[in-house]
Amino acid sequence: xxxxxxxxxxxxxxxxxxxxxxxxxxxxxxxxxxxxxxxxxxxxxxxxxxxxxxxxxxxxxxxxxxxxxxxxxxxxxxxxxxxxxxxxxxxxxxxxxxxxxxxxxxxxxxxxxx
Amino acid sequence: xxxxxxxxxxxxxxxxxxxxxxxxxxxxxxxxxxxxxxxxxxxxxxxxxxxxxxxxxxxxxxxxxxxxxxxxxxxxxxxxxxxxxxxxxxxxxxxxxxxxxxxxxxxxxxxxx
Numbered sequence: 001x002x003x004x005x006x007x008x009x010x011x012x013x014x015x016x017x018x019x020x021x022x023x024x025x026x027x028x029x030x031x032x033x034x035x036x037x038x039x040x041x042x043x044x045x046x047x048x049x050x051x052x053x054x055x056x057x058x059x060x061x062x063x064x065x066x067x068x069x070x071x072x073x074x075x076x077x078x079x080x081x082x083x084x085x086x087x088x089x090x091x092x093x094x095x096x097x098x099x100x101x102x103x104x105x106x107x108x109x110x111x112x113x114x
Numbered sequence: 115x116x117x118x119x120x121x122x123x124x125x126x127x128x129x130x131x132x133x134x135x136x137x138x139x140x141x142x143x144x145x146x147x148x149x150x151x152x153x154x155x156x157x158x159x160x161x162x163x164x165x166x167x168x169x170x171x172x173x174x175x176x177x178x179x180x181x182x183x184x185x186x187x188x189x190x191x192x193x194x195x196x197x198x199x200x201x202x203x204x205x206x207x208x209x210x211x212x213x214x215x216x217x218x219x220x221x222x223x224x225x226x227x
Contacts, residue, residue, distance in 0.1 A: 004156075033215070042205060043157070043218040088156050099170060100145060100209050100216055104156030 002027045002093050006105035013079045013112050021074040021108045023089035031092040032072050033102065034063050036085045043088065047074075079112045086110070118219035120206050126225045127196055134192045135222045139208030146189050147216060148181055149205040150174065157205055163189060164212075196226045 003026040013019055023032070031050050035043040047056045049065035049072060056063050060083065062075045072089055086109050090102040119138040127133050139146045144165050149157035160179070161171045165186035175181075178196075183189040193200055203223050207216040 031213075035218075040223075042220045045215065045217065048215050090156070099162065100147065100213065101159050101162065101170065102149075102157075102216070103159070107154075107156050 002029070002091060002103045004089060004091050004103050004105040006087075006089055006108050008108060009106060010109045011111070013076070013110065015080055015112055015114055016078050018078065019076050021076070021087055021089075021110075023072040023074070023091075023105055025070045025072075025091045025103075028067070028070075029091045029093070030067065032065050033090045033092075034072070034074055035088045035090065037088060037107070038085050046087075076110070079110075081112045081114060084110055084112045118206055118208050118217055120204075120219040120222050122222055123220060124223050124225075126227060129198060129226055130195055132192065132194045133196060133224065134190055135204055135206075135224075137189045137191070137206030137208075137219060139187070139189070139206070140210075140217060143208035143210050143217075144186065145209040145211065145214075145216070146183055147207040147209075148189070148191055149207065149218075151203040151205060151221070152201075160191075193224075196224075198226045200224060201226045 005024045034046040047063040052067040054065045060077045065072045086107045088107045090104045093101045121136045147162040148160040151157040163183040178194045181191045203221045205221045207218045209216040
């Protein structure tokens with residue numbers, strides 16, 4: 001059974017600082033997603049990572065995937081208050097995306113302090 | 115097309131009542147998914163459809179839950195004899211095809227009192 005773990009669960013950062021959120025998963029998969037969720041809202045897609053060594057960047061966020069280590073990272077550069085949200089990684093349970101059935105991590109609550 | 119649409123956005127019901135939620139996927143998306151998210155947790159997969167066919171159901175989906183997608187377009191999720199443990203956000207997502215990225219709706223927040 002695929003399990004997805006994120007750490008840390010809670011992250012309090014100062015504006016301008018850098019930090020990394022880690023996502024480990026337990027079985028082979030070839031696609032990993034990062035989502036952002038604001039309180040009471042739905043999930044906003046940030047990144048789709050489809051291959052080993054994939055790296056994607058959007059603004060102050062950069063995501064990478066190491067399928068051999070079963071590890072993805074979400075790196076935050078020079079954090080700003082607007083990045084405060086809960087971030088989820090999700091792994092497709094089926095290799096090749098046959099079902100698109102996503103297993104989510106528990107989320108990382110990011111609070112960026114001025 | 116403005117994305118995946120869910121209705122209602124909020125529902126408060128008394129324990130024991132039945133409730134039904136609706137999801138309208140992005141036009142031409144043939145895959146539709148239901149997830150449930152409880153407070154402080156990540157979403158959990160419930161079921162998914164390929165067109166009108168329900169292809170997989172999670173063990174989380176007890177006999178009180180039923181989902182349909184009668185014409186391969188919108189879907190409904192019904193919960194019979196609601197319990198307090200059913201209180202959660204119910205999220206719908208759709209994707210164009212197998213292996214394509216899924217897009218989520220705004221969700222329906224259910225509170226059972």
